[in-house]
Amino acid sequence: xxxxxxMYAGPAHIGTLRIASSFRNVHAIMHAPLGxxxxxxxxxxxxxxxxxxxxxxxxxxxxxxxxxxxxxxxDNIVRxxxxxxxxxxxxxxxxxxxxxxxxxxxxxxxxKIDAQCEVLLADVNHYRVNELQAxxxxxxxIVAHFLTKAERAGTLKTTKTPYPSVNILGITTLGFHHHHxxxxxxxxxxxxxxxxxxxxxxxxxVDQLATLPQAWFNLVPYREIGPLTAQYLQQTYAMxxxxxxxxxxxxTARCVRAIAAALHGIDPQSPxxxxxxxxxxxxxxxxxxAWFSRSIDCQNLxxxxxxxxxxSTHAAALTKILAREMGIHVVWAGTYCAYDAEWFRDQVxxxxxSVLITEDHGQVGDAIAKTEPAAIxxxxxxxxxxxxxxxxxxxxxxxxHIQNFPLxxxxxxxxxxxxxxxxxxxxxxTLGMEDHLLEIFGGHDTTPVSHKGITTDSEIxxxxxxxxxxxxxxxxxxxxVKRNTEKFARDRQIAAITLEVxxxxxxxxxx
Amino acid sequence: MTATTETPTxxxxxxxxxxxxxxxxxxxxxxxxxxxxxxxxxxxxKTCGYFLQNAMxxxxxxxxxxxxxxxxxxxISAQLNDYEELKRLCAQIKRDRNPSVIVWIxxxxxxIIKMDLEGLAPKLEAEIGIPIVVARANGLxxxxxxxxxxxxxxMALRCPDRKPETAQDKQERNPLQRLLHFGKGKEEIDxxxxxxxxxxxLTLFGSLPDPVVxxxxxxxxxxxxxxxxxxxxxxxxxxxxxxxxxxxxxxNPFLSRTATTLMRRRKAQLINAxxxxxxxxxxxxxxxxxxxxxxTPKGLVEREQQIWDSLEEYRQLIRGKSVFFMxxxxxxxxxxxxxxxxxMIVHEIGIPYMDQRYQAAELALLAxxxxxxxxxLPKIIEKPDNYNQVQRIYDLQPDLVITGMAHANPLEAxxxxxxxxxxxxxxxxxGFSNARDILELVTRPLRRNTGLKSLxxxxxx
Numbered sequence: 018x019x020x021x022x023x024m025y026a027g028p029a030h031i032g033t034l035r036i037a038s039s040f041r042n043v044h045a046i047m048h049a050p051l052g053x054x055x056x057x058x059x060x061x062x063x064x065x066x067x068x069x070x071x072x073x074x075x076x077x078x079x080x081x082x083x084x085x086x087x088x089x090x091x092d093n094i095v096r097x098x099x100x101x102x103x104x105x106x107x108x109x110x111x112x113x114x115x116x117x118x119x120x121x122x123x124x125x126x127x128x129k130i131d132a133q134c135e136v137l138l139a140d141v142n143h144y145r146v147n148e149l150q151a152x153x154x155x156x157x158x159i160v161a162h163f164l165t166k167a168e169r170a171g172t173l174k175t176t177k178t179p180y181p182s183v184n185i186l187g188i189t190t191l192g193f194h195h196h197h198x199x200x201x202x203x204x205x206x207x208x209x210x211x212x213x214x215x216x217x218x219x220x221x222x223v224d225q226l227a228t229l230p231q232a233w234f235n236l237v238p239y240r241e242i243g244p245l246t247a248q249y250l251q252q253t254y255a256m257x258x259x260x261x262x263x264x265x266x267x268x269t270a271r272c273v274r275a276i277a278a279a280l281h282g283i284d285p286q287s288p289x290x291x292x293x294x295x296x297x298x299x300x301x302x303x304x305x306x307a308w309f310s311r312s313i314d315c316q317n318l319x320x321x322x323x324x325x326x327x328x329s330t331h332a333a334a335l336t337k338i339l340a341r342e343m344g345i346h347v348v349w350a351g352t353y354c355a356y357d358a359e360w361f362r363d364q365v366x367x368x369x370x371s372v373l374i375t376e377d378h379g380q381v382g383d384a385i386a387k388t389e390p391a392a393i394x395x396x397x398x399x400x401x402x403x404x405x406x407x408x409x410x411x412x413x414x415x416x417x418h419i420q421n422f423p424l425x426x427x428x429x430x431x432x433x434x435x436x437x438x439x440x441x442x443x444x445x446x447t448l449g450m451e452d453h454l455l456e457i458f459g460g461h462d463t464t465p466v467s468h469k470g471i472t473t474d475s476e477i478x479x480x481x482x483x484x485x486x487x488x489x490x491x492x493x494x495x496x497x498v499k500r501n502t503e504k505f506a507r508d509r510q511i512a513a514i515t516l517e518v519x520x521x522x523x524x525x526x527x528x
Numbered sequence: 529m530t531a532t533t534e535t536p537t538x539x540x541x542x543x544x545x546x547x548x549x550x551x552x553x554x555x556x557x558x559x560x561x562x563x564x565x566x567x568x569x570x571x572x573x574k575t576c577g578y579f580l581q582n583a584m585x586x587x588x589x590x591x592x593x594x595x596x597x598x599x600x601x602x603x604i605s606a607q608l609n610d611y612e613e614l615k616r617l618c619a620q621i622k623r624d625r626n627p628s629v630i631v632w633i634x635x636x637x638x639x640i641i642k643m644d645l646e647g648l649a650p651k652l653e654a655e656i657g658i659p660i661v662v663a664r665a666n667g668l669x670x671x672x673x674x675x676x677x678x679x680x681x682x683m684a685l686r687c688p689d690r691k692p693e694t695a696q697d698k699q700e701r702n703p704l705q706r707l708l709h710f711g712k713g714k715e716e717i718d719x720x721x722x723x724x725x726x727x728x729x730l731t732l733f734g735s736l737p738d739p740v741v742x743x744x745x746x747x748x749x750x751x752x753x754x755x756x757x758x759x760x761x762x763x764x765x766x767x768x769x770x771x772x773x774x775x776x777x778x779x780n781p782f783l784s785r786t787a788t789t790l791m792r793r794r795k796a797q798l799i800n801a802x803x804x805x806x807x808x809x810x811x812x813x814x815x816x817x818x819x820x821x822x823x824t825p826k827g828l829v830e831r832e833q834q835i836w837d838s839l840e841e842y843r844q845l846i847r848g849k850s851v852f853f854m855x856x857x858x859x860x861x862x863x864x865x866x867x868x869x870x871x872m873i874v875h876e877i878g879i880p881y882m883d884q885r886y887q888a889a890e891l892a893l894l895a896x897x898x899x900x901x902x903x904x905l906p907k908i909i910e911k912p913d914n915y916n917q918v919q920r921i922y923d924l925q926p927d928l929v930i931t932g933m934a935h936a937n938p939l940e941a942x943x944x945x946x947x948x949x950x951x952x953x954x955x956x957x958x959g960f961s962n963a964r965d966i967l968e969l970v971t972r973p974l975r976r977n978t979g980l981k982s983l984x985x986x987x988x989x
Contacts, residue, residue, distance in 0.1 A: 018598065018600065049575075051671055069938045111575045112576075
């Protein structure tokens with residue numbers, strides 16, 4: 018047992034349902050007690066989804082427990098098949114019902130006899146994997162199932178398209194800015210002269226999966242969902258894949274170069290440097306990010322301290338952008354994708370002072386409080402930690418929140434993504450700068466110092482003149498100056514902070 | 529009021545139970561706020577935890593007085609000792625928060641693995657010195673608001689069974705009276721005391737926000753009825769005294785288990801009344817209490833009429849309009865009865881669970897209201913099937929559907945007005961003066977649409 022207040026990644030069935038409900042005309046049956054079906058609420062509310070979420074719960078209640086679930090589950094599968102005529106029904110238990118250790122595989126076999134559609138049991142261990150791992154696994158399972166089936170039926174499309182083409186793997190419902198990212202990736206592919214063969218799972222039908230092998234290569238924009246499918250397609254159908262997230266100017270360039278190499282592998286006539294001019298044009302003239310890095314605005318950010326926390330994909334990408342493209346000092350970068358720790362360390366190791374791998378939000382909060390960065394780039398949880406500490410936070414990763422489904426266009430990938438990220442970073446820091454300017458030109462803030470911080474109030478008193486001077490410190494660093502001065506005093510057993518102590522602290526610790 | 533002819537009783541059907549509602553553990557959301565010195569420990573899986581996190585959103589960030597004891601593989605496969613594990617967590621909670629009570633919320637998982645929470649609690653309680661209340665708010669047996677029922681039923685057993693000895697103690701024991709007497713001089717207090725009729729003690733049960741508690745207590749005080757206490761009180765240490773033979777009355781339709789516990793285990797007498805939702809329900813609730821306690825109510829007819837008059841503006845908007853309850857929070861029958869009285873036609877009342885005995889007075893009032901308003905009796909569907917309901921909604925094209933959050937956007941996209949049922953769970957809807965808030969919620973989609981229409985959307989695009 019562990020005491021938990023918050024989790025960064027959801028339970029396994031959420032991942033499975035994200036995949037199932039992203040496909041078109043696929044229905045999921047959840048074998049679960051009443052109340053475990055909140056996925057429907059999340060999708061309907063967060064995505065502002067117009068369609069009924071194609072997930073039905075076959076409710077496990079006391080009655081079902083006593084009699085066994087088979088009849089009810091099979092009935093519900095067959096019934097849904099008749100009502101909605103889906104191409105596929107995915108059956109999944111939740112943490113709760115998986116304890117019952119029922120032979121769900123057998124239920125599926127039984128249901129297949131009466132149902133017209135395909136029926137699959139999502140094959141994940143609900144206690145060992147989280148939402149992201151389960152999503153990755155389920156996508157691979159569905160793809161493998163339908164490709165094997167098509168191969169047997171002889172309907173698999175293995176002949177490559179005449180012109181370069183790509184499958185984009187891992188775009189799902191309830192993903193962090195996935196829809197906008199997908200649009201941006203399609204634009205990028207169009208600019209590169211590459212046709213998008215298929216995007217999965219979002220918006221695809223399972224029948225279309227048979228056309229996957231006709232694309233020249235696969236693009237996996239995210240670490241969390243998609244890699245297993247890409248690896249499967251590489252092993253089984255020798256399809257190359259590019260798994261570099263095109264996030265930030267440099268990584269986008271690296272991704273595009275890797276795409277050129279993949280195309281070159283298929284068609285030696287396609288030069289490996291075919292996109293170099295494109296990259297130069299985009300970087301210098303289209304994306305504002307590269308220019309922004311050289312502008313006077315960004316100069317002011319030089320050496321500022323930031324911390325990063327999120328899923329592997331976004332945390333790694335943001336760390337690289339902050340460190341390499343903006344000259345911001347990333348004190349630590351971290352991820353809650355503990356299962357992906359090795360990759361993450363490898364990616365960010367050289368761009369930050371230390372790496373934090375944890376699923377415990379408390380540990381992240383404490384690390385932030387200790388570091389006192391000028392800005393945080395994290396999840397909704399870090400945003401709230403930042404609020405309490407008075408440190409601005411840009412939200413860069415899931416868990417998703419209604420704010421991550423903006424109506425306007427906000428991709429994180431591609432060249433438009435570079436602009437969005439620059440805005441996000443700049444706006445996170447700049448509010449402090451604005452505050453600073455206001456202070457200089459006749460401040461607006463004459464309210465007494467607030468006790469910001471997670472730590473308890475100290476017993477150290479402030480002399481009125483020191484207090485007045487503290488008041489004149491710009492608001493955005495005032496809390497920090499106060500804390501550092503008090504720490505200085507505490508370390509030296511000084512009970513009251515006078516003007517002298519204040520200046521001594523400033524000299525000693527740069528408070 | 530028409531003469532009493534034979535009123536037809538509503539028919540109660542049952543469907544497949546393939547419906548969506550929230551998990552009963554969500555009661556933690558309002559109960560931890562209501563009982564200020566409590567700590568709620570939900571013993572369940574990642575699935576439960578993620579639900580709480582999503583359902584409660586921002587509340588998570590404010591260091592709430594609740595947490596998950598997340599069951600991991602070792603717990604499920606019984607490799608770890610439940611007692612030791614819970615002891616470790618509860619000791620930590622005691623150290624960090626020092627609550628007056630820890631409420632263990634059992635979930636489906638603790639049911640399935642047959643974790644003996646009721647057996648473990650007394651032992652651990654003695655060891656760590658904090659009362660531990662066990663409530664099995666699981667989705668196998670209960671729906672959404674019934675979670676509160678399981679908690680209150682357990683707490684009912686912790687209420688003291690005799691009055692404190694001295695008047696001094698009594699004063700301290702009854703914070704409600706203190707609150708009502710706040711800022712009053714001694715003479716005024718004596719005047720209030722004198723105005724109470726001599727009646728057996730009355731305890732009300734159901735968790736309501738404090739302003740509503742005060743409001744309903746005052747309404748009864750106006751009738752000379754003294755409320756001895758509320759279950760739950762603001763603090764666990766202030767649980768009301770329930771003597772054998774005293775009267776109890778519920779304020780919410782989902783508290784049937786608490787009612788049964790109070791009757792059977794505490795030997796209290798239950799006043800079966802409609803629920804104080806809407807002016808009609810509030811009046812009937814007060815009348816039923818007064819009748820049981822032998823008090824003659826005064827001025828209630830005028831009070832009710834006065835409220836109706838003040839609601840006329842809203843009633844005009846919904847008169848003759850139809851409404852369909854998909855079923856979510858068990859408040860459906862009371863709300864439907866109020867809306868029929870407002871002149872609406874209720875097609876269907878979906879409801880997760882229908883205790884016909886506990887809701888008997890409410891069902892009778894619904895039937896009576898329909899007859900008096902000349903409205904058809906709604907079909908009551910227990911454990912509805914959401915798919916079937918949506919087909920019926922397509923056929924009936926109601927003016928408003930009161931539904932859970934999962935169906936609201938899709939129905940809106942199909943041109944059907946919706947209101948989230950969960951809003952009625954969290955809004956203050958009890959008593960005379962809050963009737964306005966119910967209508968504020970009910971009429972909002974209609975007002976919004978009128979508003980958009982008057983802006984000339986059609987011409988704009």
